[in-house]
Amino acid sequence: MANSDFYIDNDEQTVLIIMTSGPSTPSRCATPFFLGSILSAMDAEVRIFFTMEGVRLIQKGIPEKLVAMEGGKTIIEFIRDAKAAGVKIIACMPAMPGYEINIETDLIDEVDDVVGGGVLADLILTADKVISF
Amino acid sequence: MTCNGCEFKPDLYYDDQFQIWVSKEEDGTLKVGMTDLSQSIAGKIMHLRVRKPGTRRPPGKPVATVESAKWAGPIPNFIGCVINEGNTQVLENPKLLNIDPYGAWIARVTSDLPVDEALSVFLTGDEARKGYCERAHRDDIHCERLT
Numbered sequence: 001m002a003n004s005d006f007y008i009d010n011d012e013q014t015v016l017i018i019m020t021s022g023p024s025t026p027s028r029c030a031t032p033f034f035l036g037s038i039l040s041a042m043d044a045e046v047r048i049f050f051t052m053e054g055v056r057l058i059q060k061g062i063p064e065k066l067v068a069m070e071g072g073k074t075i076i077e078f079i080r081d082a083k084a085a086g087v088k089i090i091a092c093m094p095a096m097p098g099y100e101i102n103i104e105t106d107l108i109d110e111v112d113d114v115v116g117g118g119v120l121a122d123l124i125l126t127a128d129k130v131i132s133f
Numbered sequence: 134m135t136c137n138g139c140e141f142k143p144d145l146y147y148d149d150q151f152q153i154w155v156s157k158e159e160d161g162t163l164k165v166g167m168t169d170l171s172q173s174i175a176g177k178i179m180h181l182r183v184r185k186p187g188t189r190r191p192p193g194k195p196v197a198t199v200e201s202a203k204w205a206g207p208i209p210n211f212i213g214c215v216i217n218e219g220n221t222q223v224l225e226n227p228k229l230l231n232i233d234p235y236g237a238w239i240a241r242v243t244s245d246l247p248v249d250e251a252l253s254v255f256l257t258g259d260e261a262r263k264g265y266c267e268r269a270h271r272d273d274i275h276c277e278r279l280t
Binding site: 007073084 | 181182183184185186188194195197198199200203204205206207219221224225
């Protein structure tokens with residue numbers, strides 16, 4: 001690695017990660033949190049927005065048991081690492097009824113906000129970078 | 134001394150979660166590193182990147198990022214400071230953080246405030262030892278070093 005690669009020199013940016021993957025594809029469910037943690041540690045303002053099947057990752061009882069790879073950390077541990085690094089966890093309200101998730105009782109404590117589709121649209125239009133998994 | 138096999142050094146300064154240590158240098162700068170607790174949680178560290186020398190860091194803005202096979206996150210910062218340099222030896226060989234976390238300092242910084250005033254936000258000595266051991270027991274952290 002070149003010496004200049006040892007040092008971080010980026011501007012602050014906002015990053016939106018749209019998480020649509022869920023328990024049906026466990027191998028897609030760890031990297032977004034890992035990436036979010038690194039970006040947040042590099043001063044980016046990171047939000048992970050859970051929609052479509054992604055909302056099942058923030059449903060109590062699911063991330064505590066789900067692993068992306070056999071023998072690996074659980075998804076709730078990845079979520080907590082990302083939160084500790086400063087990542088905000090946002091849930092999509094319109095996605096909840098389809099998965100019979102009650103936003104009052106069924107979401108993990110790590111969720112920062114539950115919002116409508118219009119907010120997602122705003123986040124997409126105002127973020128410096130948008131990534132979807 | 135150790136708690137759950139995690140080494141503690143009473144002469145260093147620590148944040149209240151014992152993620153980092155800070156040492157006071159003779160030239161008035163501060164060195165920052167990872168505690169034995171932190172390196173054990175991270176596991177084998179693959180990459181370390183430090184903020185560019187000369188960069189001003191307010192409290193809350195990390196001084197570096199660390200990446201292992203199973204964990205990624207910041208080296209948090211609790212004081213206003215300017216980055217002087219990263220430890221080239223550790224940047225080139227990050228697993229030194231797993232081998233000797235208190236010898237493998239990560240960054241040297243200059244505090245915005247007089248050093249003793251800046252260090253007042255940290256814990257040290259017996260108070261730090263008590264909190265360090267409490268965290269090791271509460272979170273059931275058992276430290277392991279690479280050799």
